[in-house]
Amino acid sequence: MTAHAAVAAPGTRLKKLLRRHDDHAGTPRLSPGWTFVAWLATLAFFAPVAWMVLTSFHQEADAATNPPSLLAPLTYDQYKLLFSRDITPFLLNSAMASVISTLLVLALAVPTAYALSIKPVRKWTDVMFFFLSTKFLPAIAALLPVYLIVKDAGMLDNVWTLIVLYTAMNLPIAVWMMRSFLAEVPKEILEAAEVDGAGLPTVLLRIVAPVAMPGLAATSLICFIFSWNEFMFAVNLTATQASTAPVFLVGFITSEGLFLARLCAAATLVSLPVLIAGFAAQDKLVRGLSLGAVK
């Protein structure tokens, strides 16, 4: 009896795990044929990622074979090599640019979202759409004046330049996302607190924060993803001191010729933070990408 239960337990846990995303039980099931198609498509889309990760653990000789050698012995060598080739400063620049810009974005966006939802200014929708419209202007058109200004200010090849640009780039997204989360704070409770004479800090800490916290986390992950991945400003405004991870990737190819396994290791390594952040924010990803328009 107990032995039987022990055997059954892992199975049920697996089933539970697989069912976790089935939010409503009334959802119709796929037929076995379509399930096969769904998995085939999933594997096809995932194959390049799997190939990248697998190759990153191969030796160069095994990476450059035709047909590809799937079962070659695995090794950490490529990763060791990357760190001996000084990928670290680039990763640190990327981390600094994305983390600080994300914090700045939150510092600017949260009060803004407050003034657009909880105590809205007049014509608050106009303000919302002003922020959004800046997101629609192509960054390339700003590159020239930004380059000239930054050069005049002696701020070329400086991480803080990227921080300012990334803050501006992500601010509209954060304002829209945070507003959509703050709008979920129940109005009745806010009014009740006001009637009871609760001060602003109490209202923020006790009522707004608990509702807004998941939104804050999701917003910061989205901002982090976009800054971490940014390439155009990074490659054109930095040279040696302030270059970020994507610049390392491009420079790495031209300076070393082609080493496929090492390239895959570098690509995996620089994508890892975003993959983790993205999987963590999975449920909120679509809300961030659609600027809060889709939940």
Next chain:
Amino acid sequence: MTTLTAPPETAPPPSRPRTSNRVSRWKRRIPLLPALVFTIAVTQLPFVATLVISTFQWNILKPGDRHFVGLSNFEFVFTDERLRNAVLNTVVLTASVVLISVVLGLGLAMLLDRRFVGRGLARTMLIAPFLVMPVAAALLWKHAIYNPDYGLLNGTLNAVYRLFGASNGPTIDWVSSYPMPAVVASLVWQWTPFMMLILLAGLQAQPGDVLEAAKVDGASAMATFRHITLPHLRQYIELGVLLGTIYVVQTFDAVYTITQGGPGSQTTNLPYEIYLTMFRKYEYGQAAAAGVVVVLGSIVIATFALRTIASLFREEVSR
């Protein structure tokens, strides 16, 4: 400023209505001022500068020769063959990437809207391409997939050929033979998950009772899709197309990495052409004029995008 009725909870005392009203209004505005000022300074002023530069003849290789030329840079932009080619490439690239990824994304979203074994895992795996750093993805496609000697594509072909007894598969240099499709395919791979996520959210927002009713009334799956699901999805498809267009029009990483705009200028899109004008030809005036044209083009797309977002937004606010 137009005077509207003040918000009820801050109703002013009758003695000094105007000042108190103004104070309370400014109190509400203060929290958003830093963000507003910052955004205007960092995003709007550069565009003013672009506009000004676009009216100058300015090449840093000819330092003494910087002067006002009116609209002649725009004349150049609209008549230059390279730029016209870049506009065409941008349209082809953006349209194919967005359309193909919407269609694939819709297919995947419809599959993922149903229950099947490992649905959560499949969804997580499908998001992965969107999360790989764009530069890393471009390098991965260029070297690990398209490489003629040991890329995955030729490698797989080779393995299949050998399986059927042929000695060796073809050696196709994908990037040189099919430069535009090569760039498009890598971008479709990255953008399909984005479309899938938006469309899946749309499908899951579909009222279940309507679908139930259609089923009870004996509507076929095809008819239900055409007459209920597709109309419901319309605004989500629009949103995906418009947001996708705004992002893909700006594609720089993939072109820079996979083809460098080549061979010749077969894959040079506007952002890459502007970059070349700026940092290879040093023609600042022309680059600025091309930038202004790109902004005007984006405003047209953005107007539609804003309208769609506004309609989704009004629905949410009125709820």
